Each structure stands twice: as structure tokens, then as C-alpha cells.
Amino acid sequence: MTINRYHLNSKNRFALLVFILFTLAFTAPTNAQDQVKKLVPVEDYLKWESVRTTKVSENGNWLATIIRNQANDYKLLLTNRITKKDTVFENINGVTFSKNSEWLGLHVTLPGDEIKKMRKDKKDIPVKMALVELSSLNYKEYNGINEFNFSGTGNFLASKIKNKEGSILSIKDLRANKEVTFGSVESFSWNTENDNIIIYLSSEDKMANSIQLYNASTGLLKVLDKKETSYKSLKWINEDESIIALRELKTDDFKESTYEMLVWDNPTENTRPLIFSQEDFSSFPKLSRIASGDIQVSKDGKRIFFDIIYNTPKNNGNEKEGENEKEASNTSKPDTKSSEKKDEEIAEVDIWNSQDRMVVSNQKASPYKSSKKAQKGVWLVDTNKFALLNDEFVDDVKVQVNNDLFIGYDTTPYEFEAMFGRPSQDVYTVNVLTGETKKVLTDVANTFEIDPNNKFFIYLKNNNLFLYDIEGTISKNITQGLEASFIQTDDDHPLPQLPAYGFGGWFENGKSCLIYSEYDIWECSTNGKMKNVTQGASSNLVYRLGGYQFTDGLLDPKENVFLSILNQKTKGSGFASGSFSKGFKTNIFEEAQINLVHQEKDHDFVLYSKSSYTMSPDVLVADLNFKNTWKVTNLNPFQSDYYWGKAELITYTNALGNEAHGILYYPANYKKGEKYPMITYIYERLSYRFHRYIAPSEEDYYNTTVWVQNGYFVFNPDIEFEPGNPGVSSAKNLEIAVAEVLKNGAVDKGKVGLVGHSWGGYQAAYVPTQTNIFAASVAGAGLTDLTSMNLAITPAFSGKPENDHFEVGQERMEVAPWVDPDRYIRNSPVMQIESLETPMLFEVGDQDRNVNWDQGLAYYNAARRAGKPFILLAYAKEGHGLRQEKNRKDYHQRILHWFGHYLKGEPAKDWMVKSIPYDEQQEILKK
Numbered sequence: 001m002t003i004n005r006y007h008l009n010s011k012n013r014f015a016l017l018v019f020i021l022f023t024l025a026f027t028a029p030t031n032a033q034d035q036v037k038k039l040v041p042v043e044d045y046l047k048w049e050s051v052r053t054t055k056v057s058e059n060g061n062w063l064a065t066i067i068r069n070q071a072n073d074y075k076l077l078l079t080n081r082i083t084k085k086d087t088v089f090e091n092i093n094g095v096t097f098s099k100n101s102e103w104l105g106l107h108v109t110l111p112g113d114e115i116k117k118m119r120k121d122k123k124d125i126p127v128k129m130a131l132v133e134l135s136s137l138n139y140k141e142y143n144g145i146n147e148f149n150f151s152g153t154g155n156f157l158a159s160k161i162k163n164k165e166g167s168i169l170s171i172k173d174l175r176a177n178k179e180v181t182f183g184s185v186e187s188f189s190w191n192t193e194n195d196n197i198i199i200y201l202s203s204e205d206k207m208a209n210s211i212q213l214y215n216a217s218t219g220l221l222k223v224l225d226k227k228e229t230s231y232k233s234l235k236w237i238n239e240d241e242s243i244i245a246l247r248e249l250k251t252d253d254f255k256e257s258t259y260e261m262l263v264w265d266n267p268t269e270n271t272r273p274l275i276f277s278q279e280d281f282s283s284f285p286k287l288s289r290i291a292s293g294d295i296q297v298s299k300d301g302k303r304i305f306f307d308i309i310y311n312t313p314k315n316n317g318n319e320k321e322g323e324n325e326k327e328a329s330n331t332s333k334p335d336t337k338s339s340e341k342k343d344e345e346i347a348e349v350d351i352w353n354s355q356d357r358m359v360v361s362n363q364k365a366s367p368y369k370s371s372k373k374a375q376k377g378v379w380l381v382d383t384n385k386f387a388l389l390n391d392e393f394v395d396d397v398k399v400q401v402n403n404d405l406f407i408g409y410d411t412t413p414y415e416f417e418a419m420f421g422r423p424s425q426d427v428y429t430v431n432v433l434t435g436e437t438k439k440v441l442t443d444v445a446n447t448f449e450i451d452p453n454n455k456f457f458i459y460l461k462n463n464n465l466f467l468y469d470i471e472g473t474i475s476k477n478i479t480q481g482l483e484a485s486f487i488q489t490d491d492d493h494p495l496p497q498l499p500a501y502g503f504g505g506w507f508e509n510g511k512s513c514l515i516y517s518e519y520d521i522w523e524c525s526t527n528g529k530m531k532n533v534t535q536g537a538s539s540n541l542v543y544r545l546g547g548y549q550f551t552d553g554l555l556d557p558k559e560n561v562f563l564s565i566l567n568q569k570t571k572g573s574g575f576a577s578g579s580f581s582k583g584f585k586t587n588i589f590e591e592a593q594i595n596l597v598h599q600e601k602d603h604d605f606v607l608y609s610k611s612s613y614t615m616s617p618d619v620l621v622a623d624l625n626f627k628n629t630w631k632v633t634n635l636n637p638f639q640s641d642y643y644w645g646k647a648e649l650i651t652y653t654n655a656l657g658n659e660a661h662g663i664l665y666y667p668a669n670y671k672k673g674e675k676y677p678m679i680t681y682i683y684e685r686l687s688y689r690f691h692r693y694i695a696p697s698e699e700d701y702y703n704t705t706v707w708v709q710n711g712y713f714v715f716n717p718d719i720e721f722e723p724g725n726p727g728v729s730s731a732k733n734l735e736i737a738v739a740e741v742l743k744n745g746a747v748d749k750g751k752v753g754l755v756g757h758s759w760g761g762y763q764a765a766y767v768p769t770q771t772n773i774f775a776a777s778v779a780g781a782g783l784t785d786l787t788s789m790n791l792a793i794t795p796a797f798s799g800k801p802e803n804d805h806f807e808v809g810q811e812r813m814e815v816a817p818w819v820d821p822d823r824y825i826r827n828s829p830v831m832q833i834e835s836l837e838t839p840m841l842f843e844v845g846d847q848d849r850n851v852n853w854d855q856g857l858a859y860y861n862a863a864r865r866a867g868k869p870f871i872l873l874a875y876a877k878e879g880h881g882l883r884q885e886k887n888r889k890d891y892h893q894r895i896l897h898w899f900g901h902y903l904k905g906e907p908a909k910d911w912m913v914k915s916i917p918y919d920e921q922q923e924i925l926k927k
Contacts (some may be wrong), residue, residue, distance in 0.1 A: 148160070429470055492720050591612075616695075796849040
């Protein structure tokens with residue numbers, strides 16, 4: 001149809017307008033707001049994506065972002081920052097850039113469903129790497145490579161392949177396309193500045209064991225050490241000018257091996273190492289050995305710190321500590337009784353004594369299988385001297401590798417109270433050069449680092465921070481009288497000394513340091529004067545160092561740094577930039593979660609992410625002022641096709657009279673004026689997650705988005721606990737918090753559910769015995785009998801008793817059960833079982849090493865005896881959280897069925913309402 005618009009009269013114009021509007025109504029594409037949306041079906045959960053990591057090339061021109069979906073499929077989004085062009089590589093789950101920014105090494109994986117099938121079939125998952133030439137984006141795969149890295153120049157690639165004969169190291173010249181190989185390679189390490197690589201070759205018979213230095217650009221190979229023994233801790237030190245390794249040394253006198261330390265200074269010129277052997281130093285503790293772990297080296301490579309631990313003599317260990325090794329190894333006269341004993345069957349018994357400061361199970365879990373503590377030693381390489389940094393008074397030291405003075409601690413006067421969560425210590429200074437110790441403070445809760453000039457440090461005592469002058473032996477209270485809180489007074493754990501907000505570090509000149517208050521960053525000068533740098537308290541803004549890259553752990557007052565910003569009330573966030581010498585300005589602040597992803601000193605840009613409950617956390621690029629922003633990723637654009645819901649921050653006064661917050665998530669298809677059921681998920685304080693994005697997941701059994709998709713409000717209130725009454729105070733706080741939500745009129749008062757896991761599971765088990773505001777409850781891996789749990793040993797916490805955790809930790813019970821049995825009875829779900837009217841679904845894993853599953857069994861038995869509505873789900877071969885996909889999905893579905901029945905009136909499943917014999921249960925599961 002052709003219309004000449006210049007010859008229409010008014011009547012025809014009106015008729016035409018009606019015709020056009022009618023036509024558009026049926027033919028024009030609808031805009032985003034008018035599109036017909038739907039709830040997210042379960043089968044669509046798998047396509048949701050998230051960023052796993054983002055790396056940047058040395059020159060800043062390339063961005064490599066690993067993205068994973070919920071089907072466990074990985075891909076690499078490779079972005080040219082200059083052209084903004086993207087290239088996608090499928091099935092990549094790790095990346096490494098060469099230092100010259102010419103190459104990209106990729107860890108190649110398989111699609112998630114293929115890996116899942118191979119694991120089910122118990123097949124080995126193949127390992128691959130790929131190499132990408134960035135100038136051409138040419139991609140080539142290599143099979144069997146599970147470890148690789150580029151040389152310091154980026155011109156060579158070392159890759160290790162494992163086969164039946166052992167490990168083969170290939171060193172490839174990336175420009176000349178040539179390679180050399182080394183067999184039987186245990187480990188390797190490139191120099192970060194050049195093409196030198198150190199290689200540890202290891203054979204089964206140890207005949208060929210050696211450390212070699214190879215220059216990939218010249219082809220020169222040097223053997224640095226070769227012995228029939230093992231080597232450990234091989235690495236470059238002293239800004240890659242030197243090499244260190246530990247060489248195993250076995251003796252006939254002791255059960256465990258010790259080590260010799262080898263250091264090659266300028267190894268390209270000098271292949272002869274400096275050697276530290278404990279036999280050369282009379283001051284080295286007898287019956288002791290050098291531990292292979294936790295080797296620390298100063299920046300200049302001249303001080304090497306290591307642990308010294310007990311070495312067990314082979315002849316029955318009857319020697320007294322302090323005997324010299326000659327006496328300990330004197331076995332010239334045969335021990336006939338011992339020989340006879342070896343032929344007998346030895347009893348398997350552990351002897352536990354109530355005087356144990358470290359219980360036997362904790363000793364067994366320790367690296368040394370003993371209650372003996374490691375000592376700290378230092379090798380002064382230049383002078384070949386040894387200093388022991390612990391003596392009969394100092395039982396621990398805080399190592400600062402570049403300092404001459406350390407802080408040492410003596411905890412023995414307070415070790416009994418420390419066993420129950422109330423540690424303290426006397427403080428010493430320790431001279432690294434001489435090992436001399438000097439007591440400077442008594443009964444101190446915490447200390448922070450000594451300044452780089454070895455003159456001052458900050459410590460915490462009596463709810464104040466003090467500056468200690470080491471030379472003048474003077475303490476100055478630096479926080480008293482200031483209109484700011486430096487102690488976390490809102491911490492509801494019943495500790496004798498609440499923690500400080502924190503220490504930001506020393507400036508490199510040693511003249512001042514940074515200290516955190518509740519809101520601000522303060523600069524403390526060594527004269528004791530305090531200066532508020534950020535002035536955030538009046539605006540409820542919390543400032544902290546954000547993304548700062550320390551040089552040797554020290555701050556530069558002139559260097560540009562970023563400060564993170566968080567609004568305590570709204571949970572909005574952002575960043576400020578500037579220097580401590582010139583001040584700071586806010587670059588970005590939004591009512592969203594802003595995280596700094598990447599910022600290098602040599603780059604003129606930043607990477608950051610921005611998210612909220614309704615917005616996926618995409619990665620963005622901006623200049624240093626957070627301007628000229630563009631998006632690197634565009635995750636989950638299909639979200640707009642679905643109903644989603646929203647998050648709202650709720651503020652109320654809790655049962656203790658303090659301001660509290662909670663997150664209220666709305667049903668995805670919420671319609672004003674209608675009533676909805678609500679699931680209340682609890683732990684401790686959860687409102688900090690207000691701007692967290694939550695993708696729907698069938699394996700995340702407590703998934704907020706799945707619940708809102710199923711038509712529920714979801715409420716996450718902050719819980720503040722009263723010491724000695726954790727259950728009672730949780731119940732009171734929940735009554736107030738839920739009542740606050742009910743004021744909006746959209747939640748059905750009779751259709752509110754409760755759910756929690758672990759400590760939240762305890763509350764979800766206990767609270768329904770105190771109030772009937774919840775129509776149903778789900779408790780996962782929760783505590784139910786506080787007395788028995790207080791006296792338990794927890795394998796997950798290195799075999800430690802629960803006493804300290806109970807008195808001042810998460811349980812906040814303050815005292816032992818026999819001191820105040822009433823409070824333990826009052827706050828134990830099993831002891832309140834007669835008051836339970838709410839249907840209870842309780843989940844346990846029968847191998848839980850954190851909260852033993854007998855806590856769930858105790859509640860089940862109590863409910864069974866008392867005739868209360870209770871279902872126990874016991875998952876086989878599972879721990880504190882469910883790991884197997886089949887079990888995660890099963891629990892997820894059962895929670896939906898549970899709340900579907902009790903909160904929405906859906907028909908109950910058979911397992912909810914009747915006893916099903918075990919054999920029938922198994923048949924049902926198979927179907």
C-alpha cells in the first residue's frame with residue numbers, strides 16, 4: 001500500500017491513524033517490558049554463567065577471562081583491550097600469559113557432561129594444554145601435559161608430561177620452534193627475569209637424583225648438585241639471583257630425616273653451594289631436625305628462616321631430652337629386652353591424661369605427631385651463623401623476614417585459659433642477628449608488626465591500642481579519647497578482649513602506620529599522634545585499603561592507591577583513589593557490589609566487577625578514575641526472559657535493643673496485593689550479602705533464587721546472640737525480625753518456614769521449640785545437645801576439643817556445662833523436645849567430621865520418644881556439607897517438597913507422612 005501523505009484530509013488522517021495503530025498492535029515487535037516472561041524452568045538452570053578468573057597480559061593489551069556455566073562447561077573469553085575484539089575458546093579452565101605478552105598457555109578440559117561420565121565410569125580424565133600465539137591467535141593443542149610455564153623472557157615454554165617411564169620435561173623455543181627434553185623430572189622453576197631454569201631430576205633408585213641449571217637461550221647445562229638422596233623446596237630467591245634447595249639427610253640414629261640447606265649465590269657463575277648443616281653448630285638443639293616446610297627467605301636472600309622439630313631416636317626413644325646426640329645414638333650394647341618386645345604383639349593404646357595441654361587426637365593431627373612445638377631458626381648466609389629464635393621463655397615468634405627485630409611470645413603463663421579460647425601472652429623482642437630475647441610486655445591480647453626501622457610496634461590491651469617504643473621502653477595509648485571505635489564492640493562473642501578492627505601496615509620510612517577504626521583509616525605517627533585520613537563515620541562509610549600491592553609489605557605515602565568504600569547501612573560500595581600524602585577522592589560509588597578485579601602499578605586501567613541481586617557480576621574495564629568504562633563480559637543476558645524478583649534491605653531493632661538488618665527477597669512473579677509464603681534462612685549476620693547475585697542451581701540446596709522462583713519470599717535476618725543464651729536469643733530475635741517483615745502485608749503469617757545449616761541448623765532445630773511462628777523447619781547438620789557437643793572432639797578442627805569453641809566461639813556459652821547446667825539444658829533442642837510442635841526435617845551426613853551425625857540421631861530419638869513430627873535424612877558417605885551431586889539434588893528436592901506441603905498446601909510425599917521400610921526406600925530411590 002502506497003499513501004501520499006500530503007493529500008489526506010482530517011477524516012482520512014484519522015482513519016489512517018486507527019489503521020496504523022491496529023496494525024502495529026499485531027505486527028510490531030514487543031519491547032523488553034512487554035515481552036511475555038516466564039519462571040525459570042529447572043532445565044534452564046545449567047546455562048547460568050559466572051566468571052571464575054580474569055588475568056591480564058604484562059603489557060596490558062590482553063584480557064583472559066575464564067567463564068563457567070552450571071553444567072561445568074568452561075570457556076575462555078580472550079579480549080584485545082585495544083581493539084575490544086573478543087575470541088572464544090571452548091573447554092579452557094586455566095590460563096597463563098608469557099611475560100613478553102606474545103603467548104598464552106591454556107589448560108584444556110572437557111565438557112562437563114563428559115567429565116561427569118568419565119568419573120562415573122572411573123576413567124582417567126585426559127590432561128591437555130594449548131598454546132596460542134597472540135599476534136595471530138593461532139591455537140595448537142598438546143596431549144598429556146599437566147604442568148607448564150613460560151620462561152622469564154617469554155621466549156621458551158617448559159611443559160611436563162607424565163608417562164609410564166616417569167616425567168619428561170620439554171623446553172620449547174617458541175620462536176625457533178625447537179625443543180630439548182629432560183627425563184625423570186620431578187620439578188622445575190624458571191627464573192622470572194631470564195631463560196634460566198632449575199630442574200630437579202629424580203629416579204626411583206635415586207642414583208640419578210640431581211639439581212641442574214639450564215640456560216634455554218644458550219643451551220648451557222650445569223649440574224649444581226648430585227647425590228643419592230631427595231631434594232625439596234627448590235626455588236629462586238634474592239630477586240632470582242640465587243637458588244635454594246633442601247637436601248635430605250638420613251642417619252642411622254633417628255627415625256626421621258633432616259635436611260641440609262643449599263644456597264647457590266650467582267649460580268650461573270658459581271655452581272658450588274653454601275651449605276647449612278645442623279652438625280656444624282653446637283647451638284643447634286639436640287634431638288632435633290630441620291623441617292622441610294615453611295622456609296622463609298629475606299628479600300636479599302641473606303636470611304633463611306626454618307622450623308626445627310623433634311627427631312625421634314631409633315633406639316626406643318628412651319633418651320631424655322637434652323642428651324647429646326652421641327649419647328642418643330650409642331647402641332653398642334644390644335637391648336635384649338627390646339628385641340624380645342619387638343617379637344611380641346604391641347598393644348594399640350593411646351594414653352590420655354587430664355594434664356594434657358594438647359589432647360592426643362590433636363597431637364596425632366599435627367605435622368609432628370606430638371605436643372612439642374616447632375622452634376624457629378635462622379641461617380645468616382653471609383656470615384654462616386645460626387641463631388635460635390626461641391629460648392626457654394619464648395615459645396613462638398612472628399617472623400618479619402627483612403627486620404632485625406621480631407616479636408616473640410610466651411604463652412605458658414596463660415596456657416590453661418588459652419585451652420578454652422582465652423589466649424594471652426607475654427611479649428618479647430627477638431634479635432635475629434644474635435637470638436637474644438628481651439621481655440617488654442605482660443599479658444597482651446594481640447600485637448602487630450614491628451616497623452622497618454626496628455623501633456616501634458602496636459599492641460592491643462584493655463580495649464585500646466598502644467604504641468610501644470622499643471628503645472625507650474615506653475607505651476602510649478593512641479586510641480583513648482578519640483571519637484571513634486577501634487575495637488569491634490558489636491562482636492557478640494564473650495571474649496575477655498574483643499578484636500581490633502585491624503592494622504593497615506607500616507610506611508616504608510617507618511615514621512607512621514595505618515590503623516582501622518570502625519569506619520575510617522587512621523595514620524599513626526611514631527610520636528603517637530593519630531590523624532583521620534578518610535572521615536567516613538559521619539556518612540556511615542567504611543574505608544579500607546583495597547587492592548594495594550605492597551612492596552615488601554610496606555606502604556609508599558606518595559604512591560597512588562585504591563581504598564574500598566562500603567556503606568554500612570545501605571550496603572552500597574565503591575572505590576576512592578589517591579595517596580596518603582595528597583589525599584583521596586571517590587571515583588565510583590553505587591548501590592551495588594563493586595569489587596576490584598585487577599590493578600597493576602604499571603597499567604593505566606583497572607578491571608572491576610559490579611553486581612546486585614538482579615544484575616550478574618560482569619567484568620568491566622575503566623581508566624584509573626573509573627571513567628570511560630566498557631564491559632568485558634555480558635553474562636546471562638537471557639535473564640531478562642524470566643521473572644526474577646528483587647532484594648530489599650529491612651532495618652529493625654532487635655531483641656537486644658540494637659539496630660539490625662535483613663534481606664527480603666521478593667517472589668519472582670510477585671503481584672502487589674497478594675499473599676505469599678516465606679522461607680526464613682538464618683546463620684549469623686547475612687545482610688552484608690545484600691548485593692550478591694544468586695544464580696539458580698539445582699545442586700545448591702539452599703538456593704534463594706530457586707525459592708523465589710517457586711513463589712516464596714525469602715528472608716535473611718541478621719542474628720545477634722546473647723552470651724550464654726544463643727538459642728533463646730535467636731528465637732527472640734527471629735520473632736521480632738519476622739514480625740517486621742509481616743508489616744508489609746504481603747507475607748502469609750501462617751505460612752512462614754525456617755531453614756539453616758550447621759550453626760544455622762542448630763537455630764533451625766532449636767527455635768521451633770520456643771515459638772510457633774514457623775509452620776515448618778529444615779535443619780542441616782545442626783547441634784542438638786550442647787552438653788555432649790561441648791565435650792566432643794572435632795576431627796575437622798585437627799582433633800581439638802570443642803570446649804573453646806563452645807565457651808567463647810560460635811556457641812557463646814561462656815562457661816562449662818557443670819558450671820551452669822541450666823543454660824545448657826535451656827538452649828539444647830533435645831532438652832526442649834516436649835515443646836516442639838513444628839514439623840522438623842533434619843539432614844545429616846554419616847561421615848560429618850564437624851558436627852557428628854549423632855547430634856541428629858539424638859534429636860531423632862528424642863522426637864520419636866516424645867511423639868513429635870520429625871524426619872531425619874541421613875546421607876551415606878557425606879560430611880558436613882553434601883558433596884555428591886545425586887545427594888545435593890535429592891536434598892534440594894526434598895526441601896522443596898517439605899515447604900511445598902507445609903507452606904503452600906501441596907500434597908505430602910509418602911516419606912513425609914508415613915514410615916517406609918528400608919528395602920522399600922531403596923526400591924523407590926532406584927525408580
